[in-house]
Amino acid sequence: MEGxxxxxxxxxxxxxxxxxxxGLGDRLGLSAAGVRRHLDILVEEGLAETVDWRAGKSAGRGRPAKHYRLTNAGRAEFGHAYDTLASEALDTLREVGGTEAVHRFARKRIEEIVDGIMPSDGSGQSIEDTTEQLTEAFDRHGYAASVTKAGAGIQICQHHCPVANVASEHPEICEAEHEVISSLVGVHVQPLASITDGHGICTTNIPLTPTEHINSERSGS
Incomplete structure (x- = not known):
């Protein structure tokens, strides 16, 4: 039970x-003291660390509550299976078929992850519904994904990437992912952050404004 x-x-x-x-205790139905004991062990083992987390808000009176996050070692506990083998296989594929062959492989992989998701019809609600389905699909495949509103858009946040090490050497993997997301939601998407670039999260912004629809006609055409 402890583990x-x-x-x-x-x-x-x-x-x-x-x-x-x-906060963690509330999610788990445990006392803060009980969770803090586990956090202390994770920090001691180098799997978690404390962080200055103000998020742009005033801490108010008293000492601000201590926030915790996973270290790189902690994230690695969730696995980067067969990284070396996969990277070598893609290197060979590039040598034999060129960059386009790697891109086709990456696209096929993502299409299998999102298989069954119906494309958006272009309306704001439809875009949100498709984004929710995409997020659920990524979450099922180990991306620890969530979705959040952001200004006039919506964002897919991936807190883990099971292929991050391979993707850092083969950017076609991330490119194909963004292409498939864009084709399903029906609007141009904007990558804002990437784990492969050293950020702690992959964030993809999806605008909800009709002017961003990729299938809209150009003015005067």
């Missing part, structure tokens, strides 16, 4: 980002 609870704490930190012992 299971600690695993749940790590999963929540992976998926929801920096959080306090109280």
């Amino acid at each position: 299971e609870t600690r695993s749940q704490v790590m999963t929540l930190l992976l998926k929801h980002g920096p959080d306090t012992a109280t």
